Amino acid sequence: MDTIEKGWFSEIHEDLLPGQAFSMRVKKVLHEEKSRYQDIQIVETTDYGRALILDGIIQCTLRDEFSYQEMISFLPLCAHPNPEKVLIVGGGDGGVAREAVKHPAVKEVHQVEIDDRVVELSKKYLPEMACGFDHPKLHLTIGDGFEYMKNHKNEFDVIITDSSDPIGPAVALFEESYYGLLKTALRPGGIVCSQGNNYWCGLDYCKSLLENCKKHFPTAAYAFTTIPSYPCGSIGFAIGCLDPERKLDEPLHVFTKAEVDKLNLRYYTSETHRASFVLPRFVEKALYES
């Protein structure tokens, strides 16, 4: 864990972030350990608040996590007519659970996270996100999401894959066979939404992820959100739906501004939902026309 030098943490990863680095000034290292699955660091930064870092890669910071957690949750939930039963794969910080339980139609949220240490440390150091684990709608299982999916068929309306990047335990969650398992775990008309890199430094990757999704889902699209602590300031989502008629960019649940405020949503609105599917021309061409 030699990623902190002269008081700065730097995210350096030649595959994910070739030739560049993102740094945050660190006030204090709160915790460091090697779990069964990964290196875990929790640091207090001067400008991004507390941050969770796995294998040297920033997972979330208190300053901007809401952008990612709200969008990865509410895009699929609001594109589904009645998302009663939801599954989260990964999401050990609890932020996606915190968001998913808010949706008025959601009755049950199941979550499968591989690393109990991420959950325990998030409860201790990141209660703003880990509060998601305390909600009565939430049922947490510790285990591998890929294996879990093999044993669940025709069960969920929405499956959100909030995984770490495709290294270490998360590799399988980006493969085509995973999309096949997701499909059988869904009820008719179900929707999946997965963390999907960013088009500035991983356009080919975004394309292959969307292709994997398209092989199993008649409706598939790519959306993105802005978030300063992720590579190149943005991250995308590969979204697939079993209903060939569904328009993923048109929310079926439209919240008024008063409802958005009541749900304590800071990034997601029906307008940011629609806008997140509008891609720059070079991305549109690469993802949909080649």
Ligand code: SAM
């Ligand atoms: N928002 C973050 C991002 O985009 O980088 C992801 C946050 S969340 C902390 C990622 C979680 O995925 C981690 O806690 C990790 O342990 C979990 N994870 C990785 N591989 C997994 C697998 N195969 N099954 C279940 N959880 C997994």
